[in-house]
Amino acid sequence: xxxxxxxxxxxxxxxxxxxxxxxRTTDYVASLADEGDHVLECACGTGMFSVxxxxxxxxxxxxxxxxxxxxxxxxxxxxxxxxxxENADITNLRFADNTFxxxxxANVIHLLDDPQKAIDELxxxxxxxxxxIIPTYIHFGESKAAKLFNKAGANFKRYFNEETYKExxxxxxxxxxxxxxxxxxxxxxxxxxxxx
Numbered sequence: 001x002x003x004x005x006x007x008x009x010x011x012x013x014x015x016x017x018x019x020x021x022x023x024r025t026t027d028y029v030a031s032l033a034d035e036g037d038h039v040l041e042c043a044c045g046t047g048m049f050s051v052x053x054x055x056x057x058x059x060x061x062x063x064x065x066x067x068x069x070x071x072x073x074x075x076x077x078x079x080x081x082x083x084x085x086e087n088a089d090i091t092n093l094r095f096a097d098n099t100f101x102x103x104x105x106a107n108v109i110h111l112l113d114d115p116q117k118a119i120d121e122l123x124x125x126x127x128x129x130x131x132x133i134i135p136t137y138i139h140f141g142e143s144k145a146a147k148l149f150n151k152a153g154a155n156f157k158r159y160f161n162e163e164t165y166k167e168x169x170x171x172x173x174x175x176x177x178x179x180x181x182x183x184x185x186x187x188x189x190x191x192x193x194x195x196x
Contacts, residue, residue, distance in 0.1 A: 014048050021184020025135050026052040028180055028190055029104060032133060033057045037101040040125060042090040042118075043108035047073035053104065054080045061100070063088035091117040095125045102126065106135040107188070109168075110158050119172055126195045135190040136160055138181070165189050 014022050030052040033039060037057040044050050044062040046069055054060045060083045064070050070085055077083040088094065090105060091114060103122045109115050122132050138160050160168065162181065169177045169191060180190040 014046070018184055018186045021182050021186055021188050022048060024182035024184065025106075025188040025190060028182055029053065029106070029133055029135060030056055032131060032192065033102065038099070040093075040095065040100040040103040040122075042088065042093075042103065042105040042122070044073050044085070045069050045107070047076035049104060049106050050083060050085075051076050051080070054083045058082060060084070061086070061095075063090075063093075065089050091121060093121045093125055097124055098127045099125050100127065100130065102131045102133065104133045104135075106133075107137055109134055109136050110156055110160065112157060115157075115168075116172055119174070123195050128195055130195045131192055132195055133190065133192050135182075135188050136165060137186045138162055138165060138189045139187060160189070162189060165191065169193070 026049050029049055033053050033056040035056065035058065038059040039053055039057050039061070041050055041053065041060060041062045044064045047062065050060060050062045050073055054077060062073055062077065062083060062085045064073070065087060067087065070087060074085045077085060090108060091112065103126045105118065105122060109118065112118055126132055162179070166177070166179065174193055177191050177193045180192070182188045182190065
């Protein structure tokens with residue numbers, strides 16, 4: 001699998017190539033977490049968001065479908081007793097309805113064949129009134145990194161800019177979304193909405 005194969009270099013891309021945007025994004029997302037929260041993180045990758053969210057919450061369930069990525073997340077979170085790391089498919093989650101206070105699905109929505117199914121699953125497992133937080137790279141299709149990732153087999157389904165990201169949520173039937181752009185080499189737009 002592509003994502004397991006590149007797990008070893010993914011941290012370099014996150015921390016070095018796009019460190020500024022990623023620090024801003026992870027800090028912002030972590031600031032949305034509260035002490036009593038049980039948070040679901042989908043597509044946790046190598047744990048970039050996990051290590052920022054976990055110290056702020058009661059419990060974090062970090063998931064990904066790539067075992068190579070999960071291995072790195074487990075290593076980064078080994079000293080965090082409130083983190084569970086497990087394999088999961090964002091479009092078919094094994095969790096019961098209304099399990100989590102918040103859900104984070106970072107930098108994955110552009111990879112999915114059926115993003116509506118993923119959003120429906122996030123809405124199902126998050127309690128009413130809980131937050132769903134979806135950070136996504138914008139202007140990524142214009143970057144050298146995007147071209148390299150696609151050439152290597154990433155298979156992006158869509159690219160977003162600020163306007164098309166807003167349109168995407170309108171098409172999904174989601175209103176009252178707040179957006180926070182975190183600037184950097186590959187800027188990230190964080191969409192946040194309350195589950196109704």
